[in-house]
Amino acid sequence: MKKKILIVGGGTAGTMTANNLAKKLMPEIDRGDVEITLISNSKYHYYRPGAMYVAFHKSEGHEFVREQRSLLMPEIEFIVDAAVEINTNRNFVKGQSGKRYEYDFMVLATGCEAAPERIPGLKEGGDWFYTYEGARKLAEKFQTIKNGRVLITVNFPKTPNIPHQCGIAPVETTIMLHDYLTEKGVRENVEIVYTYPTEAQSVHNGLFLQEPTSKVLPAIFDGMGIKHKTGFTLNKVDPNKKVAYSEEGEEMEFDILMSTPPFIASKVIRESGLSKALDGEGWLPTDRKTLKVKGLGNVYTLGDTVDLPVSKAGGTIHNQTDVVADNIASELRYGYPTESYDGLVIAIAQMGLSCGMPLWYDYEEDVQPTPCSKLGSFVRKGFNKGIYWAAARGMI
Numbered sequence: 372m373k374k375k376i377l378i379v380g381g382g383t384a385g386t387m388t389a390n391n392l393a394k395k396l397m398p399e400i401d402r403g404d405v406e407i408t409l410i411s412n413s414k415y416h417y418y419r420p421g422a423m424y425v426a427f428h429k430s431e432g433h434e435f436v437r438e439q440r441s442l443l444m445p446e447i448e449f450i451v452d453a454a455v456e457i458n459t460n461r462n463f464v465k466g467q468s469g470k471r472y473e474y475d476f477m478v479l480a481t482g483c484e485a486a487p488e489r490i491p492g493l494k495e496g497g498d499w500f501y502t503y504e505g506a507r508k509l510a511e512k513f514q515t516i517k518n519g520r521v522l523i524t525v526n527f528p529k530t531p532n533i534p535h536q537c538g539i540a541p542v543e544t545t546i547m548l549h550d551y552l553t554e555k556g557v558r559e560n561v562e563i564v565y566t567y568p569t570e571a572q573s574v575h576n577g578l579f580l581q582e583p584t585s586k587v588l589p590a591i592f593d594g595m596g597i598k599h600k601t602g603f604t605l606n607k608v609d610p611n612k613k614v615a616y617s618e619e620g621e622e623m624e625f626d627i628l629m630s631t632p633p634f635i636a637s638k639v640i641r642e643s644g645l646s647k648a649l650d651g652e653g654w655l656p657t658d659r660k661t662l663k664v665k666g667l668g669n670v671y672t673l674g675d676t677v678d679l680p681v682s683k684a685g686g687t688i689h690n691q692t693d694v695v696a697d698n699i700a701s702e703l704r705y706g707y708p709t710e711s712y713d714g715l716v717i718a719i720a721q722m723g724l725s726c727g728m729p730l731w732y733d734y735e736e737d738v739q740p741t742p743c744s745k746l747g748s749f750v751r752k753g754f755n756k757g758i759y760w761a762a763a764r765g766m767i
């Protein structure tokens with residue numbers, strides 16, 4: 372009987388995995404033994420890192436959006452429908468349309484979402500660049516700022532040892548802000564204050580979530596006149612007074628609050644009953660090697676939805692997608708999974724408007740910071756301008 376593979380979520384993880392599966396299983400698809408269906412709640416696919424460039428007036432954002440159908444191999448059935456119920460006992464997902472999507476194997480890839488409402492006053496008083504809408508609001512504020520203070524805050528999930536989306540993004544955008552204000556000729560009149568919470572995964576009282584980078588950041592920030600402060604875990608904002616309060620009992624005034632807000636898994640995952648993450652955050656319990664949802668033999672997950680300690684980043688998904696696709700293909704062919712994820716993450720961080728720093732780490736080894744370079748920036752620009760779409764199509 373024909374085997375059905377269902378992928379839920381048409382972002383980086385779902386798209387790469389659908390295309391990789393279609394390539395690996397082409398003989399079975401040609402014979403009519405396997406069918407691959409991807410459902411997503413949007414007709415469009417967003418390259419999420421593009422929002423950072425919108426915040427600093429380096430892009431309008433249009434080039435970072437594609438029609439989802441155009442990114443998928445023709446053999447993949449694509450349906451626009453929001454998953455509203457996941458039933459892993461009876462192997463189906465229900466869509467908002469009322470349709471039931473049955474599966475033999477499923478991949479859950481619905482990402483995560485910013486949840487500023489989890490900090491009192493943050494939604495009203497703060498800004499963030501993690502969505503295109505948020506980035507556009509920030510861009511308007513950055514356009515008019517001539518003096519005052521931009522305060523940077525970072526919140527981590529309450530569930531221990533889980534990162535927020537794209538761990539390096541607060542550092543990238545702090546340095547991009549420095550370059551942007553310098554370009555505008557107002558940097559001397561605008562104070563930039565980068566703060567970091569007391570607990571950041573395994574790092575206590577640092578400036579980043581990995582020790583080696585945390586240690587080099589003070590010198591980098593000092594060289595740019597960026598003030599920095601450890602032990603500031605944002606827990607309240609007064610939008611009228613423009614004051615941010617920390618769990619540690621401090622308060623800081625701001626003119627613009629550029630925050631990394633709390634993140635949570637998507638609604639359908641939070642309501643699925645599959646997660647036991649703290650505070651209803653919804654991270655899926657994930658086997659760190661096979662990338663199966665723990666306790667479920669035929670459900671895989673990857674990307675921003677997982678409860679693994681690795682970065683919630685495209686550079687992570689690029690290394691997870693082959694593991695998931697290979698494992699499903701070998702389960703179909705031999706009856707058991709054959710691949711194992713080692714926690715590998717490879718990316719190029721945008722350290723300012725024209726400097727790129729390669730990042731390379733895994734479960735065992737933290738990233739070793741290296742000087743950023745124009746060559747790094749060239750590669751990053753290439754990724755932004757086109758390599759990403761090739762990666763999403765499973766071509767690299």
Ligand SMILES: Cc1cc2nc3c(=O)[nH]c(=O)nc-3n(C[C@H](O)[C@H](O)[C@H](O)COP(=O)(O)OP(=O)(O)OC[C@H]3O[C@@H](n4cnc5c(N)ncnc54)[C@H](O)[C@@H]3O)c2cc1C
Nearest residue numbers: 380381382383384412419420454482674675683684685686
């Ligand atoms: C500002 C910013 C900068 C970043 N910078 C970098 C970087 O420099 N390097 C890097 O590697 N990564 C970076 N990232 C992170 C990277 O973009 C994410 O890790 C990646 O997009 C996550 O992919 P995903 O498929 O897990 O989630 P997403 O790409 O968010 O995709 C989730 C998909 O699921 C769909 N969906 C949600 N709910 C449902 C539902 N109920 N039913 C059906 N479909 C649903 C959504 O529409 C979406 O298509 C950055 C992210 C941001 C926001």
